Structure formats: C-alpha cells, structure tokens
Amino acid sequence: MATPQRVAVVGAGPAGFYTSDFLLQAGFEVDLFDALPTPFGLVRAGVAPDHPKIKRVTRAYERTARHPAFRFFGGVQLGTDVQREELLERYHAVVYAFGTSTDNRLGIPGEDRPGSHAATEFVAWYNGHPEHADREFDLSARRAVVIGNGNVAIDVARMLVLDPEEIAPTDTANHAIDALAQARVQEVVVLGRRGPAQAAFTNPELLELGELRRADVIVDPADVELDPHSAAWLASDAADQTHRRNVEILWEYAGREPLGKSHRVSLRFLRSPLEILGDADDAVAGLRVGVNRLEPDGRGGLRAVATGAEETIDCGLVLRSIGYRGVPLPGIPFDERRGLIRNDGGRVIRDDGAPATGEYAVGWIKRGPSGVIGTNKKDAHETVDLIVADRDAGRLGVPEPATCDGDEVAAWLAERVPHLVGWDGWRTIDAHERALGEPHSRPRVKLVRVPEMLEIAHGTPTRG
Structure with missing residues (x-):
C-alpha cells in the first residue's frame, strides 16, 4: 500500500479546518499550523462575544482534530519560525489559509489622529487577541462613527452600546x-457610501440591532427612499433576498418611534468620509462627509458619485470597517491590488503566470473577505478538488519532498519552535479557560498573552 501523501495547511481558522477535513477524507495526512498557540482563527478572535451559538461550529473542527492522520502545530509563524521553501521540502503540498489580517485604509486626511482606528483592531482587542490585548481605546466620547456597511460594522456598533450586564456573561476579554x-x-453612527439596498449586512445581524436592551435604532425615512437605479436593481436578478429583506427591515426601523432609551445606533447611507477632523490636541473631533448619489457603473452594478454636498458629524471616535487585506509573505506570489495571494481557483499562480507546483490558497487569502463562516466550506472543497486532481495526475511532490516522514518533521519543528503547542496543549489551555469562566457563569475567561498560554499548555513556567 502506498504511503499517504502529507499536506501542510497554514492557518487554523475555519478555512484551514474545512480544508484539513476534506484532505483527510481524500486520504492525505494533514499537519495544521497556526501562528498562535490557539486554533479557530476568527471564530475565537473575530466572532462577536455575544454570539456564542456561532462559535459552536468549533465542535465540527474538534471532530476533524480527532482524526488519526491530523496534527496541530500551534505557535509557528510562517516567514519567521519556518520558511515557505522549508515546508515545500517536507510536504507534498502546502495550503495557505492564514486569512487577511490587516485592514483597508480610507486614504483621507486625519486618518491617523488619536481616536481613529481600524475596526479590525477594536474587534481583536475586545476578543482578546494577544497582538492587540494591550491596545487602548479612548471610549470617553459621546458619539462614535463606524464607517462601513457590513456585519463587522454592526458588531462594533453593538458592542459599544450593549448593556454591561449583557457583556459580563460572555467570553469578552476581561480588559475589554x-x-x-x-x-x-451614547450614540454610534454607522455610515455607508452607497444606499440601503447595497448594504452588506446579513438579515439576522440587522434584525439584532432592533433588540438591543438600551439602544434605539434610528433610521431617517429619507435615507431608505430608493433612487430609480436602486429600485430597478433590487427588482432584478442581480439582487438577492438578503438585500430585499434588508430594505424591509430598514423601513421598519424608519417607522419606529424611539423609545427614549439611553443609547442609540443611527444608520445613515450615501455618505463618504472626506476628512477626520481634530481638536486642539489633534484628537478626533469630527468627521467631514460627502453626500452621494448612485449611478450605473457600466457593469450591472451601481457606484457612489459625489453630489458636492457635505456634512460634518461631531464625534470623538472613528472606527473604519471597510474590508480586510492580506499581508504578503516572502516567496508567496501576492496580488498587491487585491491584497490576496495570486491564485486561480485555489492554485497559486507564479509571477510568470504558471501554477506553482504544490502550492494552494483557501479562504479569505484566496477570495477576499466575503461570506460567512460556512462559505469557507465550499471554498475549501473547491481547493481540495484541485489538490486531488493534481495528485491523481502525478503533479504533487515533484520532485518528491526531501524529508516527509512525520516524526522527522515533528522533530524539526520542535527544534525550531521550542514552545510548540500540539492539540493536547490546546486542550489544556481550553480546559483552563473554561474552568476560569465557570464560577462566573461565563463560557471561558480567555488567556490573552502568549507566555501565559505556553505555561498552561506545557504545565511549566516558560522563559525566553
């Protein structure tokens, strides 16, 4: 019987786990790497803490981890601890699943003022990501503006106005x-550059705003009036039921009488940020925005066009939530314009336009930050189908990896990363966090610093 081929999957978020599962089903042995000692990616560090049901998806990932041909190596940074070329020397294929970890910028004056931040950093902070646990956010302003019309923007707005009693029983990091x-x-203004019909919210996220304990949702009826282009687009096959339902929900909000709650979330559309204004100390004091109209873009969609009218929104905190970008790593072909690994359906494409033998991409670093967690399952299936096709055509492991023995690879990694965390180490961290949360009726109290994670995982103090 032929020896199974071995694949390295880099990134232990949803895309990495779905890819691992499909590879195992196809007869491969899989080593799943992550830069942190903890798995699950944005399920742990991105999903809003008050959405515990969404996090139950990790049960499926835990089943994958129990497969005898699966191994987890946490605390391994690609490009620092190990290099791309070294993985290719030891695996028949390498799949990049490390996501898009940085944010798009607005490119406007004042963007770097104190009080202006990427929503990605704020989300990572309240979720206890070790790289952001020591960040500080000044939350003393009465009004905050969140720029963006996706689910992350809604999550951020909601977290800012949740009652402390709603946050206390979650796995929000203690410092947050x-x-x-x-x-x-007291007020969060959520801005979109296009209209309500083009908003990228999912229906459940938008509906959830209307159930906030201490915040009214404010929508100006004039903002929900559809221009002729949007009305035609919404009635066409280009729009889906989510867009149509979003408009219905927004009309319902526009017709509500405010209940006089202590906080409010205001949803505004057809506004583009032009400048973040500052006070005498250079901190954020306001946001200058342009008023837009929508016009056909020539490709079947609608684009926002400035009308020349402007407004100023007084605020002391600005959080931009306008999309994620990947970070290039040495030797991996990268599309700078899109912020993604250059690929064709999951096959990495070299600078000369040819497929890179044995290299693949999956998840957000492949397609961009789109869809929900489950979208990554279909995406992973697509990439694994290519890997299987290449295996069956004899294109994997050419030339054969110099060292592909599992024990030798593990020994090499242990030498490179002395504090390597395997799946058992993660389970120890997991049990410790759950035990910390139990007396407070919380799902867990997250460890937010890597040295502490390593001490718990290995059962001994870690130095150096």
Whole structure:
C-alpha cells in the first residue's frame, strides 16, 4: 500500500479546518499550523462575544482534530519560525489559509489622529487577541462613527452600546469588559457610501440591532427612499433576498418611534468620509462627509458619485470597517491590488503566470473577505478538488519532498519552535479557560498573552 501523501495547511481558522477535513477524507495526512498557540482563527478572535451559538461550529473542527492522520502545530509563524521553501521540502503540498489580517485604509486626511482606528483592531482587542490585548481605546466620547456597511460594522456598533450586564456573561476579554462598562459612548453612527439596498449586512445581524436592551435604532425615512437605479436593481436578478429583506427591515426601523432609551445606533447611507477632523490636541473631533448619489457603473452594478454636498458629524471616535487585506509573505506570489495571494481557483499562480507546483490558497487569502463562516466550506472543497486532481495526475511532490516522514518533521519543528503547542496543549489551555469562566457563569475567561498560554499548555513556567 502506498504511503499517504502529507499536506501542510497554514492557518487554523475555519478555512484551514474545512480544508484539513476534506484532505483527510481524500486520504492525505494533514499537519495544521497556526501562528498562535490557539486554533479557530476568527471564530475565537473575530466572532462577536455575544454570539456564542456561532462559535459552536468549533465542535465540527474538534471532530476533524480527532482524526488519526491530523496534527496541530500551534505557535509557528510562517516567514519567521519556518520558511515557505522549508515546508515545500517536507510536504507534498502546502495550503495557505492564514486569512487577511490587516485592514483597508480610507486614504483621507486625519486618518491617523488619536481616536481613529481600524475596526479590525477594536474587534481583536475586545476578543482578546494577544497582538492587540494591550491596545487602548479612548471610549470617553459621546458619539462614535463606524464607517462601513457590513456585519463587522454592526458588531462594533453593538458592542459599544450593549448593556454591561449583557457583556459580563460572555467570553469578552476581561480588559475589554472593564473598559466597555465605563464607556461614555451614547450614540454610534454607522455610515455607508452607497444606499440601503447595497448594504452588506446579513438579515439576522440587522434584525439584532432592533433588540438591543438600551439602544434605539434610528433610521431617517429619507435615507431608505430608493433612487430609480436602486429600485430597478433590487427588482432584478442581480439582487438577492438578503438585500430585499434588508430594505424591509430598514423601513421598519424608519417607522419606529424611539423609545427614549439611553443609547442609540443611527444608520445613515450615501455618505463618504472626506476628512477626520481634530481638536486642539489633534484628537478626533469630527468627521467631514460627502453626500452621494448612485449611478450605473457600466457593469450591472451601481457606484457612489459625489453630489458636492457635505456634512460634518461631531464625534470623538472613528472606527473604519471597510474590508480586510492580506499581508504578503516572502516567496508567496501576492496580488498587491487585491491584497490576496495570486491564485486561480485555489492554485497559486507564479509571477510568470504558471501554477506553482504544490502550492494552494483557501479562504479569505484566496477570495477576499466575503461570506460567512460556512462559505469557507465550499471554498475549501473547491481547493481540495484541485489538490486531488493534481495528485491523481502525478503533479504533487515533484520532485518528491526531501524529508516527509512525520516524526522527522515533528522533530524539526520542535527544534525550531521550542514552545510548540500540539492539540493536547490546546486542550489544556481550553480546559483552563473554561474552568476560569465557570464560577462566573461565563463560557471561558480567555488567556490573552502568549507566555501565559505556553505555561498552561506545557504545565511549566516558560522563559525566553
């Protein structure tokens, strides 16, 4: 019987786990890597803490991890601890599943003022990501503006106005629970550059705003009036039921009488940020926005066009949520314009336009930050189908990896990363966090610093 071929999957988020599962089903042995000692990617560090049901998807990933041909190696940074070429020397294929970890910028004056941040950083902070746990956000302003019309924008707005009693029983990082409880933000304005019909919210996320304990949702009826282009687009096959339902929900909000709650979330459309204004100390004091109209873009869609009218929104905090970008790593072909690994359906494409033998991409670093968690399952299936096709055609492991023995690879990694965390180490961290949360009726109390994670995982103090 032929020895199974071995694949390295880099990135232990949803895309990495779905890819691992399909590879195991196809007869491969799989080593799943992550830069952190903890798996699950944005399920752990991106999903809003008050959405525990969404996090139950990790149960499927845990089943994958129990497969005898699966191994997890946490705390391994590609490009620092190990190099791309070294993985290709030891695996028949390498799949990049490390996501898009940075944000798009607005490119407007004042964007770097104190009080202006990427929503990605804020989300990572309240979720306890080790790289952001020590960040500080001044939440003393009465009004915050969130720029963007996707689910992350809604999550951020909701977290800013949740009642402390709603946050306390979640797995929000302790430092964020304390800071959000003391926050003085009373209004969050969520801005979209296009209209309500083009908003990227999912229906459940938008509906959830209307159930907030201490915040009214404010929508100006004039903002929900559709221009002729949007009305035609919404009635066409180009729009889906999610867009149509979003408009219905927004009309329902526009017809509500505010209940006089202590906080409010205002949804505004057809506004583009032009400049983040500052006060005498250079901190954020306001946002200058342009008013837009929509015109056909010539490709079946609608684009926002400035009307020349402008407004100023007084605020002391600005969070931009206008999409994610990948970070290029040495030797991996990268599309700078899109912020993704250059690929064709999952096959990595070299600079000369030819497929890179044995290299693949999956998830957001392949297609961009789109869809929900489950979208990655279909995406992973697509990439694994290519890997299987290449295996069956004899295109994997050419030339044969110099060292592909599993024990030798594990020994090499242990030498490179002395504090390597395997699946058992993660389970120890997981049990520790759950035990910390149990007395407080919380799902867990997250460890937010890597040295502490390593001490728990290995059962001994870690130095150096």
